[in-house]
Amino acid sequence: MFEIYQFTCRSDNFGVLVHDPKYNLTASIDAPDFETVEAALHEKGWQLTHIFTTHHHFDHVAGHKALKEKYGCLVIGPEKEKDKIPCINQTVQDGDHLSFGSVAFKVMETPGHTLGHVIYYCPEVGVLFAGDTLFPLGCGRLFEGSALDMWQSLQKILALPGDTKIYCGHEYTSSNADFAMVIDPENEVLKKRFEEVKAFRDADKPTVPTILKQELLTNPFLRVGDYNIRQKLGMLEASDEEVFIEIRRLKDNF
Ligand SMILES: [Zn+2]
Structure with a gap:
């Protein structure tokens, strides 16, 4: 169309x-x-x-x-x-x-x-x-x-x-991938994507567009309910909003 x-x-x-x-x-x-x-x-x-x-x-x-x-x-x-x-x-x-x-x-x-x-x-x-x-x-x-x-x-x-x-508006994926690996290091799908992102950027290829379901599996900002991420942050009992706010704060200081 x-x-x-x-x-x-x-x-x-x-x-x-x-x-x-x-x-x-x-x-x-x-x-x-x-x-x-x-x-x-x-x-x-x-x-x-x-x-x-x-x-x-x-x-x-x-x-x-x-x-x-x-x-x-x-x-x-x-x-x-x-x-x-x-x-x-x-x-x-x-x-x-x-x-x-x-x-x-x-x-x-x-x-x-x-x-x-x-x-x-x-x-x-x-x-x-x-x-x-x-x-x-x-x-x-x-x-x-x-x-x-x-x-x-x-x-x-x-x-x-x-x-x-x-x-989206910017190519920020390489640094986002570095941060995601710190927050969600046990995530096998993320590890694979991390390698792909680095290979794409080394070849000067864009990593955009993305697909929503790929983000759901790998983007820490969308994975605030994930047990491993919550355990890593010491926030097992926190609300989704609280976990999101903490991940955003950590990224701002990354
Ligand atoms: Zn802007």
Whole structure:
């Protein structure tokens, strides 16, 4: 139903273009910078029609103004961050459905990394654009929201089908893998994934997208109920939220 083209930009950001050939629409998921998004459009021969913004951080909106000037594209972003997103002309909030050619994206608010952060989920294609909320083997840093906000946001992702393909804003997987091995060293699936991640990064290949069910088996932030992790943290009796908050605290100091 659509083609997805991912490319690297800035130091560790991903740019993503989503193209619907039938309706000749192309959306950029965020716009980390003008030149790289423009080069990707040129390479594919696509005309930009939409920008779907996940949050207001500079490395996600730096290309908005120049792309809007060049293409006159529709700039969509979270209602709660509309004053911080350049050239925005359509706002979205939790539960909105955003029509895009043959499909629709469901908008979910996921506060934590920023207070107004949104993610875009397309059930027809089984793909999620998670911005800086969930990363392979990790989750977003808490710049504005609390750990509890982030935990509740991640529950929305956990409710999606296991085979959901997840794109995100950065290549952080190698350092996330190092941390995951400290928290969950007995996990055989994680050990194997750790080796894969290192091999991919050594070959300069991206580790994104990921698949939700793979995260459920290996991402410590989603495995707070795991006995071995709880035992390792000395938190066998704690609530899931408490374990999550502790793992986030440990990662911040890793
Ligand atoms: Zn960010």
